[in-house]
Amino acid sequence: xxxxxxxxxxxxxRLVLAIVAILIAMFLGLLxxxxxxxxxxxxxxxxxxxxxxxxxxxxxxxxxxxxxxEAEPLWMLATSFFWGAFIATFFAFLLNTTSGGxxxxxxxxxxGEAFAAVVSAPIVEEIGKALILYIFFFWRKDEFDGxxxxxxxxxxxxxxFAMSENILYYGKAAAMGGGEALTATFIVRGFFAPxxxxxFTSLTGIGxxxxxxxxxxxxxx
Numbered sequence: 001x002x003x004x005x006x007x008x009x010x011x012x013x014r015l016v017l018a019i020v021a022i023l024i025a026m027f028l029g030l031l032x033x034x035x036x037x038x039x040x041x042x043x044x045x046x047x048x049x050x051x052x053x054x055x056x057x058x059x060x061x062x063x064x065x066x067x068x069x070e071a072e073p074l075w076m077l078a079t080s081f082f083w084g085a086f087i088a089t090f091f092a093f094l095l096n097t098t099s100g101g102x103x104x105x106x107x108x109x110x111x112g113e114a115f116a117a118v119v120s121a122p123i124v125e126e127i128g129k130a131l132i133l134y135i136f137f138f139w140r141k142d143e144f145d146g147x148x149x150x151x152x153x154x155x156x157x158x159x160x161f162a163m164s165e166n167i168l169y170y171g172k173a174a175a176m177g178g179g180e181a182l183t184a185t186f187i188v189r190g191f192f193a194p195x196x197x198x199x200f201t202s203l204t205g206i207g208x209x210x211x212x213x214x215x216x217x218x219x220x221x
Contacts, residue, residue: 029086032164035093040171047182048171052163055190063155063198072152073143080132080153084160088128092161095124129157129197130204137208146213150205158197165197166190 037045060081064071099120104112133153136144144150166189173185 025082025086028090029082029164032086032090032093033167036168036171039168040175044171044175045167047174048167048169051170051174051182051186051190052166055194056159056163059159059194060156063152063159066155067148067152070148072149076136076140076143076153077156080136080156081160083132084129084157084162085164086160088125088131088157088161089164092121092125092128096120099124125161125197126200126204129161129201130154132157133201133205133208137212141212144208144212147206147209150207150209150212151202152205154201154203154205155195155198158199158201161201162194162197 033045033049036048040048064077096116100112100116102112103115133144133150136153144153169185169189170182173181177184
């Protein structure tokens with residue numbers, strides 16, 4: 001039996017890279033909260049943060065229930081979630097705001113807002129959330145071997161994204177309409193449609209899972 005051992009030097013490099021990645025993700029997450037706070041104000045930000053994060057464990061438990069027979073590594077699940085919550089959210093905010101501003105400058109403010117919401121947001125957000133799936137698909141093949149894996153990783157990334165997005169929506173609702181508007185927004189987004197983002201991103205996860213399982217070249221493409 002041939003045993004391949006990882007040298008201490010390689011392990012140290014991986015540890016350093018992991019720490020750097022975590023610090024970058026945390027920095028981007030703080031930037032997202034700062035940008036939301038500027039738009040909503042600190043008190044509304046706090047209300048939005050609490051309201052958006054409290055139900056998240058329930059959503060995560062439901063996703064993990066799907067994966068109960070072949071649990072994925074905890075670090076990959078956490079990476080998916082925080083990728084969606086911090087990294088995908090930051091770049092979506094940046095690109096949507098930039099594209100909306102450019103269109104608004106060329107036409108008018110209303111057209112810019114419509115472009116950002118209808119054209120830019122779906123494309124940018126889905127690419128941002130799905131990117132972590134492609135990273136796992138190509139570099140962690142042993143832990144991404146089917147459709148269920150794709151759904152689970154996609155759902156975790158999307159739940160993280162939805163949590164950060166809900167902080168903004170709930171915060172804006174609290175700032176503009178108080179408790180009544182916050183409650184109504186929570187019912188719509190947190191009760192009736194908490195799995196909208198996971199549903200959208202899971203389509204990419206299903207496609208990658210089918211590509212992993214299939215031997216058909218056309219399907220893999």
